[in-house]
Amino acid sequence: MKNTFIIGVLLLFVFLxxxxxLGMNTRQGMAVGHxxxxxxxxxxxxxxxxxxxxxxxxxxxxxxxxxxxxxxxHLAAERAQSDYARAEAERARLMSYGYNVDAPEVLAAxxxxxxxxxxxxxxxxxxxxxxxxxREIEAYRAREDRAAQELEALRSQPSRx
Numbered sequence: 001m002k003n004t005f006i007i008g009v010l011l012l013f014v015f016l017x018x019x020x021x022l023g024m025n026t027r028q029g030m031a032v033g034h035x036x037x038x039x040x041x042x043x044x045x046x047x048x049x050x051x052x053x054x055x056x057x058x059x060x061x062x063x064x065x066x067x068x069x070x071x072x073x074h075l076a077a078e079r080a081q082s083d084y085a086r087a088e089a090e091r092a093r094l095m096s097y098g099y100n101v102d103a104p105e106v107l108a109a110x111x112x113x114x115x116x117x118x119x120x121x122x123x124x125x126x127x128x129x130x131x132x133x134x135r136e137i138e139a140y141r142a143r144e145d146r147a148a149q150e151l152e153a154l155r156s157q158p159s160r161x
Contacts, residue, residue, distance in 0.1 A: 087104070
């Protein structure tokens, strides 16, 4: 029994030694292969049989994920190239009609400036609204103070019963 345990541990270390550069799903699949709850025997069987199966399944999942990421990057690059080509075609079309078309750098700078100006306008509007709310709150507090003083004065008067 002790020999089985030692062999199982050695087998597990041999199988897991190559996992350093494997993907997350591969490592997870290999680890799950040895966890069936039957102690030393399960450790040896799981390490010997489950690790390769888990590695195969996890490796396939990692491969599919890597392919998906590569495909998404390819699509994003194509989309960016297509958008640029469309913008350049529109620019050329407008120039053919005699319109003055700014260079892309100028357009980008103008857009950044306009975006910041828009933020300034929005900030000023929010600031004005906050000041109006503060004035309104102050007016209500003054009314509250006057009403409290009047109520106190009425309560302190002797009753005429």
